Amino acid sequence: MENVIGFAIESLVAILLVATIVYCAMLDQRLRRLRADEGVMRQTISELIGATHAAERAIVALRTTVSQSEETLADRLGRAEAMSLRMAGQLGDGEAVIDRITKIAKAARHHAEREASQEEIERIKQAxxxxxxxxxxxxxxxxxxRRPADAGALAPPRAAEPPLSASAATVAAAELFSARIRALSLGAAS
Structure with missing residues (x-):
């Protein structure tokens, strides 16, 4: 029985050795995969480091571009403000010129109207x-x-007509004047 126990122990040791060998083979495969993955990982890490450096360079270039853009934009804004101020000044000058032209036109129109009214007054005076x-x-x-044509030589002189008073003469002249105005207005209306 000693043999059986020895044999059982040796069998157990052999089984444990086979299990250890199998486990070591599996561990070896895992280590090989890990080492292969380590190479891929190193390559990935080096690519990541390269991408990081490229990104840093791009950021520096972008900052430079942004600062240049800011300078250009500030310059253009300054020129635009100066242009806007010049245009505002020119608009003010233009409005002043327009005001002066308007005043001149009004004065010319007023002068023409005055000339026309003076001509009208002169025409009325002549009329x-x-x-x-x-x-x-x-x-x-x-x-x-009223006087007969041949009354001077043949007929005895008539008594002189009584002279008209100043007020009667004025009334007669006013009636004659109003009759003439009516005649002229009727003639102008037709």
Whole structure:
């Protein structure tokens, strides 16, 4: 029985050795995979480091570009503000010129209206003078018509007509004047 126990112990030791060998083979495969993965990982890490360096360089270039853009933008904004101020000044000057032109046009229109009204006044004065002369001629004709043509030599002199008072003469002249105005307005209306 000693043999059996020895054999059992040796069998147990052999089984444990086989299990150890199998376990070591599996561990070896795992280690080989880990070492292979380590190479891939090192390659991945080196690529990651390279990408990080490239990103850092891109960030530096981007910062440089941004600062240049800020300078350019600030310069353009300054020029735009200066241009805006110049344009505002020019608009103010233009409005002043327009105001002056408007004043000149108003003065010219006023002058033309005044000239036209003075011409109208002069025309009215001439028309009044013509009417006065016509009224005078008409009055002379009427006085001539009242006197007979041959009465001077054959007929005895008549008694002189009583002279008209100043107020009667004024009333007669006013009536004659209003009649002439009516005649002129009717003639102008037609």
């Amino acid at each position: 009044r003078e013509a009417m006065r002369l016509d009224a005078r001629r008409e009055a002379e004709r009427e006085s001539e018509a």
